[in-house]
Amino acid sequence: MAFPAKYPQLNETEMTDDARRVLIRMIRVAFPHPSFPDGPYERTADTILAEAQNSTWFRVALTQGLLTLSHFAGGDFRDLDDEAATKVLRRIEATEFFGFVRRTTVLNLYDHEDVWEVLGYEGPSFDKGGYVDRGFDDLDWLPEPRIETYDGPRRLVEVADSLPGGAPSATPTDRDTSNQPGKRDAEMAQVKK
Known part of the structure; x- marks a missing residue:
């Protein structure tokens, strides 16, 4: 106007x-x-x-x-x-x-x-499948990144020894991973006591 x-x-x-x-x-x-x-x-x-x-x-x-x-x-x-x-x-x-x-x-x-x-910009990439499969990391002016993979044991570290109120916390070895219906309920009832 x-x-x-x-x-x-x-x-x-x-x-x-x-x-x-x-x-x-x-x-x-x-x-x-x-x-x-x-x-x-x-x-x-x-x-x-x-x-x-x-x-x-x-x-x-x-x-x-x-x-x-x-x-x-x-x-x-x-x-x-x-x-x-x-x-x-x-x-x-x-x-x-x-x-x-x-x-x-x-x-x-x-x-x-x-x-x-x-x-040096290749333009939008949405019509070509996105940048993930199309050179999102093809920057030739940066050094190659150093990538290291952890090969050590998988271990969870306990943050607290017990839950509030003094109940013991469940550690990874105490958890039921077998999906057996009654066993997990019994463990939970014991934690609540």
């Missing part, structure tokens, strides 16, 4: 191709991945622009934010090297504009198959 702005001309604010390119540069500087092609950044910028079209507030915040980038850059933000561009972004990181761009980017930049391929 788009709310009308106080000044009607702000309702007509539209993003130019220049603004789109500045936004793409901003996303690339804020989320630097040298191995990413341009496509994921362009898609993310288009998603942000589409979100801004649905809300006058976001559209105005985006317009003002992109103008602020140019102002802090002392010219065109796109002309700054990565280090200088990062310094500009640090100056605006507490603004609503930056928060809007960051939230939308986090939710959209990494949610595409071509990004998954670059990052």
